[in-house]
Structure formats: structure tokens, C-alpha cells
Amino acid sequence: MSDPVSPLGNARFDGFVSVREVGPLGMITLRAKADVKELAAAIKAAVGTTVPAQRRVVINGDRAAGWMSPDEYLLVLPYDQVAAAMAAIATAMGGAHHLAADVSDARAIFRVEGAKATQALQKLMPVDFATLEPGELRRSRAAQVAAAIWEQDGGFTVVCFRSVAAYVFGLLSHSAQPGSELA
Amino acid sequence: MLILECPYCGVKAEETELANGGEAHLKRFGPGSADNDFESYMFARKNPKGVHFERWRHSYGCGKWFLAARCTATLEVFGTYPAQTAEPPADLQAKIKAKRPDWKGY
Numbered sequence A: 001m002s003d004p005v006s007p008l009g010n011a012r013f014d015g016f017v018s019v020r021e022v023g024p025l026g027m028i029t030l031r032a033k034a035d036v037k038e039l040a041a042a043i044k045a046a047v048g049t050t051v052p053a054q055r056r057v058v059i060n061g062d063r064a065a066g067w068m069s070p071d072e073y074l075l076v077l078p079y080d081q082v083a084a085a086m087a088a089i090a091t092a093m094g095g096a097h098h099l100a101a102d103v104s105d106a107r108a109i110f111r112v113e114g115a116k117a118t119q120a121l122q123k124l125m126p127v128d129f130a131t132l133e134p135g136e137l138r139r140s141r142a143a144q145v146a147a148a149i150w151e152q153d154g155g156f157t158v159v160c161f162r163s164v165a166a167y168v169f170g171l172l173s174h175s176a177q178p179g180s181e182l183a
Numbered sequence B: 001m002l003i004l005e006c007p008y009c010g011v012k013a014e015e016t017e018l019a020n021g022g023e024a025h026l027k028r029f030g031p032g033s034a035d036n037d038f039e040s041y042m043f044a045r046k047n048p049k050g051v052h053f054e055r056w057r058h059s060y061g062c063g064k065w066f067l068a069a070r071c072t073a074t075l076e077v078f079g080t081y082p083a084q085t086a087e088p089p090a091d092l093q094a095k096i097k098a099k100r101p102d103w104k105g106y
């Protein structure tokens, strides 16, 4: 079997904050209405968390569940555990109407770390970081492409599509250029 | 620059995070309808100076369609509401009427 590789081979840039491409990371898109009663058990079985509330991400060690829209959840977990989690979701959801898709290889994930991590993102996204709440997952755009962010372990996790990984890494690196801090 | 609150995810989204979908509350005339009804459904739009109802999509966010009431002249936003709404909510209409007494209704 071939080895999974992350889009940019774990590229790294050190500016006034560090930008690291991480992964491969397992990701599952789970779509179901919030009132489907099997949903809580399915998310619990896959990543061991509760169902995230509106715009929230619930982190459980190296696993997490995020609220993407009123009927969409993003599950994050170690890459090699996706198949087992998919099976657990299918079992827990039973006949309930849902869709679960392994999107691990469709995404790129970055970590932006450092005391001024917010500043590197602020320059790229139309997001009011002053009102961003702890545990909030914010979907928006980074320059010209869709991106989702959340705060984790003193930095930000940034998720985008794999096809634009190099573009987003370029954006983040440029935004983190030493000397380009905001005040 | 417009800032519209998405009724699905509660984000106060800035215009560039959204996609405009034209006039809201159009009545569809499909196959078999009279030519003039179909023509007005396809082409006739209000284009008012003042209170206007529009479809918007939170395209870079949750991806959902919603509806918004705003003033095309001042860009004042009166409110947003879910797309699964056949006409503007009564409280929103009352709020607009209070602010713009000469508004003729949607």
C-alpha cells in the first residue's frame, strides 16, 4: 500500500509567527440534520466528543468535531483511524438519513503559531478576531479561497482545500514576513 | 461595504464572504404558464431606489442561502431571515415601515 503524504510535505516557514503544514490528518465530513437522534452516538463513536454547538469545535486530544453548517460536521482524527471511524459512524447512524465521506486527502491543514498568530491571519481574512470566541470554528476566506480556522494550543489551525494548499501556504508565509507585524 | 448577519450560523459576514443572488420572493412561472408571466418571471426585476429584498448566499461560510432586507440608496440593512420564508417576516416589515413610512410594501 502506498504511503499517504500531506500536500506540501510538511512545509514550514518561520517569520514573526511560524507556519507549518501538518498532516496527513484524517477528516470526515458528516452531514445530517441536528435533530437526528443517532447523531450524538455517531460523533461520540468517531471522535469521542459531544455534538458541537453552532460555530463551535470540541477538541478531544488529537481528535475534534466542528460545526460547519446547520447540517454539516467536520470530524478530525488520526489518518489511520478513519476507516474504523467510518464503520463506527455507519453502525451508529443505522438507517438514519446521513452522509459520511472521508475527505482526508481533499484537505490541507496548517498551524499558525506564535504570540502574534492573530495578526498573520487578520491580514488575510474578513474576520473580526476581537469577537472570535474561545472554541469557535470560523469558516471564511483567506484572500481568494475558502478556509476554516479555530484556535488550538496557543495557535490557530487553518484548513483549506488540498488543491490550494500551496497558495494558502504562500499567503500565510507572506503574511508572517518578519517586519510586517501590525503595530 | 455591507455586513449581513447569516441567520444560519450567526456570523456577521462582510460582503466579500457572501454571494448575491438577486431579487428575493420571486414567484416562479414554469412550463405551461402564459408567455407574459414567464417573461416577467425571467426578466422583470424591481430595481428600487430604497427598500429592497435580496437573496444572498453565505458562500465562504456555511454555504446556505438566506434573504436580506436593505436600502439600496443608503445601504442600511433592516434584517436577514432564512430562505425558507415565503414573504418577509411581519416584525421585519413593521420595522421597515417604522423607519420608512412612505415604503409601499415588498
Ligand SMILES: [Zn+2]
Binding pocket: B006, B007, B008, B009, B010, B011, B058, B061, B062, B063, B064
Ligand atoms: Zn452562514
